[in-house]
Amino acid sequence: MQDLLLVRYGEIGLKGKNQSFFLNTLMNRIKEALAPLGGGRCRRTQGRIFVEIKGDREAALDRLRKVFGIVSLSPTREVPLDLEVIKEEALAQLLLARERDGGSTFKVEARRANKAFPHNSMELNQLLGAHLLRNTTGFSVDVHEPDIRVKVEIREKAYIYSRVVPGPGGLPVGTSGRAVLLLSGGIDSPVAGWMTMKRGVTLTPVYFHSFPFTGDRAKEKVIDLCRVLAQYCGSLNLHVVHFTEIQKALNQHCPEDLGTLLMRRMMMRLAREIARQVEGKALVTGESIGQVASQTLEALHVTSAVVDLPVIRPLVGLDKEEIIKRAQEIGTYNISIRPYEDCCTIFVPRHPVTRPRLPQVEKAEEVLPVAELIAEALERTEVIKITERGREGNGFIHGH
Amino acid sequence: MEREVYLDNSATTRVREEVAAVVLEAMTRQYGNPSSLHRKGIEAERLVQGAREIIARSLGVKGEEIYFTSGGTEANNLALKGAARARSRRGKHIITTAIEHPSVLNTCAQLAEEGFQVTYLPVDGEGVIDPEDLRASIIPETILVSTMFVNNEIGSIQPLDQIAEVLAGAGQDIIWHVDAIQGYGKLPLKPRELGIHLVSISGHKLHAPKGIGVLYVAEKVPLQPLFGGGEQEKGLRSGTENVPGIAGLGRAAELALAEQPEASARMQELKERLVAGILERVPAARLNGPREGAPHIANISFPGVQGETLVHALEGVGIYVSSGSACSSRQPKPSHVLTALGLSREEITSALRFSLAPENGEEDIDYVLERLPQVVADLRLFQRR
16 A cells, blocks of 8 residues: 555646646646655646655655645545455544544545446445444544544545645746745745745745845845745745945935835845846735835835836735734744844834825935946845755755 | 954954864863763863862862853852852842843842842942942842952953952851953952852853853852752762863963963053054044953944944954944843943944954054944944934
């Protein structure tokens, strides 16, 4: 008998002609996710993917729970189409489920996809239910709200399981093109990135480093955030932009009350240029509406006005509490709350303009050599490849 | 290669090669457990005894009065908790100062939760307590006094001889602990002459490795141990001895002892050159704490610049210093020591600590004086207008 994980993928089943592309991408993501555990072979059958796993099943489940596109997972075993064997395996699954989660009622849910099998679904439910009752004590059948559902799928082989583990849903990363994420060390932007990846988008994160106004610990913090995001997508090419000269120019030549807005506009321009380099089709930010002065609708208009790509702001619908909860679930929260200052907190104006008008902002910017500043910052951009184990080529983490 | 000037020796020091050699030797050759009966054990025990005696000699005390710990923090915890708990039936009042290291202040806060009452003595503008305040704070329930020797942020030196007089005249049995982590090896300290009962020392401030410290415990002073275990260090500090660390600390103490008067005088000279040079060349710079003070620590504010930003800008030119103290720069709250001096917020957030080691030379100071004024001037352009 072969240990398998049954993967349900829901939404991507609806994608018509592109289905193959979506499924192949999903299977690649699954293989990548399992690579550290010795890999896993994937098989497709109608509406399902079966993954043959090596080694620790719980570890494999944990990793696949971070693969977008997976709706749910069930550990199962493949057995021959032999009623006696199926009965024994159903009994084993029932007892296993009780041991794991407790319960005193059950229901058998059989599904015969393979019509060559002599017993139909109804007959199977009855035969197996009777076998389970006869061979256990303390169980009764409840067809409406059972504690345990023993599911049996009859295909070329039989698959029996009693446990359904939720996956993250969404679409496999790599199926929706690429976007550039403006990543700070804060709570919001990693969540925004995660939500975008969930829709199948591949991310290129950009961090704006303002040394010495921001120390290298702030950069390490962003790298650690990328390590967490990489758990969901394999690897990321973090672009660290040298932002210091722009920060200085803004601080010296522009009105303080527009400082944050002008800074955001420069960041947008830089992200746009990086999108050009990596063939990104959109920008992603962690902005929400009304959270801070630079996030009024007027301010969002002023910052978006410098780019011709869609700016995706997945957090608009979330309150701070919801964002924090999401960050905790993703695993970025404890990194985000480390107390290193970043440039966003050092150069915050005392009395920021909350309802800026575009001509006012453009006028304030006129004194700046925008094109040169952008070109110079791009010139000094460092690209760091990051996987969940750390930055690539980091001898300490990869060891030996 | 870019020049590197390390002036953060109060955070930690570079381990000296002579010390590292002893440590390596103890790890790879005399690696036995001092408690083992066989020859390997005896070999290791001999290293521990040797270090114990060197440190005892440096303090003018007996070898049996030296106890090895995992570092300064543990030494301070063992001193305060050990003494307070052992004496709690006699009274529950502790006196310390407002500018102690967090390992003393937070330990006092824990003891306060256990029902002890703690008095924190204020300091003057130079970071020194008034012994009269101490005299006035002593009540019949007072069982423990803890005063630091050299302050880690500003280098102020507490008047231990005057404190000794006050305590001698108190007419009651009070245990006196001195946190000498920043002062040991830099300034002479003879606990027995002053009647100090407990002294904390840390290895890594003295060019020994991290993870090793000492508590001097005068004979017959009762302490309750923090750990239960194999009864090492006469039951006061269970746990297999950190033999390499101990051997390293012994060697470092030996070197410091041999070099001390000259090394300290040299550091004092360098410090004065640094302070005078900075005050002369950087407009509005202000020295915090005493002009005299410990030979190796100077704290200076640069109004108009954020301390952290200055730390980073200086690391950009190869100069390593601290803003506030290294332990507190991870917390956004302002330094309690600078606050106790009565400095303004601006002065506190713009403060840098320069801390020297005997291995620094004139060329290090001159390099700082060459680069720092420009770095400060550049950054001042980008502060709030």
